[in-house]
Amino acid sequence: MSEAVARAKLSEVLRALEKPYGKVIVLPEEPTLDHALFLLLREGWDYRKAQRALRILQKEFVDWNEVRVSSPAELKSVLKELGDKDLDVKVEKLRALLASLWKERNATALEFLREMSPETRHRLLSNLGVIHQGIVQVLLHGLAGPDAALPVPQGAVRTLTRIGLIERVHSDGAARKVMEKLIDPEDLHAYLLLLTQHGEEICQAKSPRCGDCVLVEMCKFKRKIGLKDGDAEE
Secondary structure (H helix, E strand, O other): OHHHHEEEEEEEHHHHHHHOOOOOOOOOOOHHHHHHHHHHHHHOOOOOHHHHHHHHHHHOOOOOHHHHHOOOOHHHHOOHHOOOOOHHHHHHHHHHHHHHHHHHHHOOOHHHHHHEEEEHHHHHHHOOOOOHHHHHHHHHHHHHHHOOOOOOOOOHHHHHHOOOOOOOOOOHHHHHHHHHHHOOOOHHHHHHHHHHHHHHHHOOOOOOHHHHHHOOOHHOOOOOOOOOOOOOOO
16 A cells, blocks of 8 residues: 555544544643543543533532542532433542542642653552553653654554554554654644544454444454454454
């Protein structure tokens, strides 16, 4: 596949992924904890809904400590306009992160991470135990500054490999080199976020939900409804 063809196909992939997930909205610079909570809200939601939920919480509560000590019923009440069946799960994840952070640091902020080494930041965020490594990597990238290289999560690599846009790679660095060659720098952030969400929710490693996939028609790895597992090869 030529570079021009690959670029055109990637553009088609981005347009397709924006349909279920929405366009990537780059938030204004937020405190690190606000960004972490936004990323938790984003899981399973598009960016517009996650941003709306964050803004409601910021408006209705004095600070994140008030959110921490509020009951699930109180939090669901202020977010009820979002009308999502997953609201219970979202509220519990937010409360779990705030409770874990309070237990670890007796605080509801993450700005202290800026004074730590990258290794210590990674260890502390991982030790909180309530945010997955994809979110940890995004937060670490933000703390490292705008010139730091974006991580390429495995879910993004898996999706691009299955639709035939990149060959199988075995390192984050190799994946980044391929993507930087095909994607304009200003678009890379949007591609990575959408591909990562798709990889986590649909194009999963062991049980891909091909029947729900908006990329299935361009995918070389198909498990369409009615096909046996043995009929598809990764």
